[in-house]
Structures are given as C-alpha cells and as structure tokens.
Amino acid sequence: MIKIYHNPRCAKSRQGIAFLEEKGFDYEVIKYLENTLSVKELKILLDQLDIKPIELIRKNEAIWKSDFKGKEFSNDELIEIMVKYPKLIERPIVVHQNKAVIARPIENIDNVL
Template identity: 50%
Template sequence: MTTLYHNPRCSKSREALHLLEEEGETIEIVKYLDTPPTHQELKQVIELLDIKPIALIRTQEADWKQNYKDKNLTDEQIIDIMVQNPKLIERPIAIKGTHAVIGRPPKKVLDIL
C-alpha cells in the first residue's frame, strides 16, 4: 500500500495519483489540506524523505514569502509552520514502507514501487 499526501486541485498531485492507479497500487489518500498532519507525523515524513524541513516548503507561495522567507527559523519551527499552514507543504508525497518521495515530477512516485 502507498500513502499519498494529495491535493486534488493540484495537477501534479492528480497525475501522481493516476500513475499509481495505473500500476495497480493500493493507495491511501491523505487530503492533507482537509486533515493536516500533526507535528510528529510531518517530522516522520521528513525523516522518510531524508531531507531538511525547508526542502518540503513551497517557497514560492505568497504566504511563505510575506511571512517567513527572511526569518531565521529552526527545523522545528518550520515543521510547526507547515502544520499550521498545510498549503505550504510540497506535494504530492508518496510513502511506501520506509521509502518516500516528493512527486516532482509526478513520475518520481513510481520510484518507491
């Protein structure tokens, strides 16, 4: 089973979902905008991705640019910002077992199969 952190309004996220479906993958869809991850859940995702929290931020979003861009933030603060503002989380994220990828480009989600 693959867990997909998904935003149905995002074309890249929809494409990643379609690619997983084409592979016959069983998918648990997490609509993270409707049900944001907790701090601990997001921290686990970041660990699986093996990235720094800032790498999961959509830095081109106006909210990030206006409110956070030039601040000296710790990793924990960045995670808290994503929990409070889930639209800042890069998408889609696919997780299978102990492997995770950010689906940019969407074909990257196939790397975990």
C-alpha cells in the same frame, strides 16, 4: 499500502494518483489540507523523505513570501509553520514501505515502489 499526500486542486497531485492507477497499485489518499498533520507525523514524513524541513516548503506560496521569506527559522520552527499552514507542504508525497518521495516529477514515485 502506498499512501499519497494529496491536494485535489493540484495538477501534480492529480497526476500522482493517475500514475498509481495506471500502474495498478492500491493506495490510500491523505488529504493533508483537510486532515492536518501533527508535528510528530510531519517529523516521521521528513525522516521517510530524508530531507530537511526547508526542502519540503513551497517557497512560491503567497503566505511564505509575505510572512516567512528571508527570515531564519530552526527545523522545529519550520515544522510548526507547516503544521499551521499545510498549504506550504510540497505535493504530492508518496510513501511506501517506510520510504517517501516528493513526486515532482511524477516519475520519482518509481523510486519508492
């Protein structure tokens, strides 16, 4: 089953769902702002994405700019920050068969289907 980590207020996230619907795929929506990821879940997601934690962070978010920008953090600290502030997690993320992509641009979804 395809999973999409989704923020309903995000246009790109909504486009990701529309993309999956247009292609006729069944998918599970994970509203990660409501059901916050654990450290373990986030580490698994990072492995599936094959990226470092800093690459998953939305650096234009106000909380990043005010509290974290310009400071040095370990990977584990960055994961803890994203767990505490899930709004910092890039979106949408699409997972299929143990592989994941950040769907920006939306066409990246094809890379895991």
